[in-house]
Amino acid sequence: QNMLEELLIHKPDDPIEFMINHLKQNNDDAPKICILGPPASGKTTVAMWLSKHFDAIRVSQETLLFKETLALTEEAKAYKEKNQKIPNALWANLIQERLSNVDCIKQGWILEGFPENQEQAWMLQSFGIFPRHVVMLYASDTVLIERNSGKRLDPLTQEVYHTTFDWPSDPLVQQRLVKPDDLSEQEVSKKLLEYHRNFPEVFQIYQKVLKSINADQPSVDVLSQVLTYVQTRHRSAAPFTPRIIFCGPPGSGKSLQAALIAQKYGVVNICCGQLLKEAVADNTSLGELIKPYIDNGWPVPDNLVLELLTQRLSSLDCLTDGWVLSGFPRDIDQAEKLHKSQINPN
Structure with missing residues (x-):
């Protein structure tokens, strides 16, 4: 059952090789x-x-x-x-x-x-x-x-x-x-x-x-x-710990879809804009660096956003329940920086 679920999700180019490796590495x-x-x-x-x-x-x-x-x-x-x-x-x-x-x-x-x-x-x-x-x-x-x-x-x-x-x-x-x-x-x-x-x-x-x-x-x-x-089996709505990123133009429904996914599968919903506002409201050390940008309506530098995201996505609830992220990355440069920060969706 696990192998079938992973096949449906990952859709590997070579499903036979994928199944052989799964059987070798998993029981x-x-x-x-x-x-x-x-x-x-x-x-x-x-x-x-x-x-x-x-x-x-x-x-x-x-x-x-x-x-x-x-x-x-x-x-x-x-x-x-x-x-x-x-x-x-x-x-x-x-x-x-x-x-x-x-x-x-x-x-x-x-x-x-x-x-x-x-x-x-x-x-x-x-x-x-x-x-x-x-x-x-x-x-x-x-x-x-x-x-x-x-x-x-x-x-x-x-x-x-x-x-x-x-x-x-x-x-x-x-x-x-x-x-x-x-x-x-x-x-x-x-x-x-x-x-x-x-x-x-x-x-x-x-x-x-x-x-x-x-x-x-x-x-x-x-x-x-x-x-x-x-000998009991735990039931879970999700086949494995999800790490999901929603991309799309303004008004396409990223936030709504992220919220629905989070509600259905019990994963942590992280909206990048909301995360920045929470950091400022909580007066964290990062929040103090972000505050001038938010107050003046300037874009927050990528390095600050990435540091905040890395902290949040490595917290316990995200590691155990999985996460869905919307609002970041917005361009190729941000996506490459996200990848270098070891934040990889599956």
């Missing part, structure tokens, strides 16, 4: 799932179970740092060894590199514990990484702190067990289990504080594809609810 049924939640909420258990169920690739901090040989792995490990925080940009680049590998494209992926904050989420989106399903596990802090104290790790398989809720039956596995390094109550409380600070912004970004699931219940029930959700 429309492959899972693209993020498992998020506070420490000790059961992210690893859920991610590993889904990975086995779907035969998908599980990607987590541990797998990226200790099981992969990616170009940036050593750089990330160096931060870890110095007990320094790994920068968001480095995590995002590691994830992008891993998810672009053939196995992730063909089999799908389960991204565990990422993104941790708004900046990571935006970076992943800028790389074109959009999960189809986001599962947000939750439980009270007291439950999580108590649960964390019984957490045990199998260093051989990286599987997580618990002294009360999930103890392995195999004596050999029992002997191998170790207590993770960061298990002090103080450390967990610190991580929970950071999670609660970042959670609302991440929730806001993924709210259309996100489901919250209570982790304070038997693991069988948690897994059942997760599986039911990730």
Whole structure:
């Protein structure tokens, strides 16, 4: 279905080659799932179970740092060894590199514990990484702190067990289990504080594809609810994120058509003239530069318009919902500048 929709929209010169490339690069049924939640909420258990169920690739901090040989792995490990925080940009680049590998494209992926904050989420989106399903596990802090104290790790398989809720039956596995390094109550409380600070912004970004699931219940029930959700298909009026430009002479109906498209498909409607007036009204730094031109009825220089458009089109709602632009470009020179600014309609 996705391939047919893309064929109708792109109308490629060589449809056979287009379909072959689509099949090589895409698996429309492959899972693209993020498992998020506070420490000790059961992210690893859920991610590993889904990975086995779907035969998908599980990607987590541990797998990226200790099981992969990616170009940036050593750089990330160096931060870890110095007990320094790994920068968001480095995590995002590691994830992008891993998810672009053939196995992730063909089999799908389960991204565990990422993104941790708004900046990571935006970076992943800028790389074109959009999960189809986001599962947000939750439980009270007291439950999580108590649960964390019984957490045990199998260093051989990286599987997580618990002294009360999930103890392995195999004596050999029992002997191998170790207590993770960061298990002090103080450390967990610190991580929970950071999670609660970042959670609302991440929730806001993924709210259309996100489901919250209570982790304070038997693991069988948690897994059942997760599986039911990730097997659902989200319905969208648009086949992919639209980036549309309306051109035409004055009075041809550009603004009206843009408004109708925006209303039908839920994309962001951007009228260039209105955007300039809003910048002036909001007293932004760009607005102050634009104000003299608007007040005197002079045309606003292209470089100011492009800077304003670049800021607006790279904002979150435009990246996630798509956009329709009218009122710019008005000539070939402006169109070429728009193209050089990496603003490309599809």
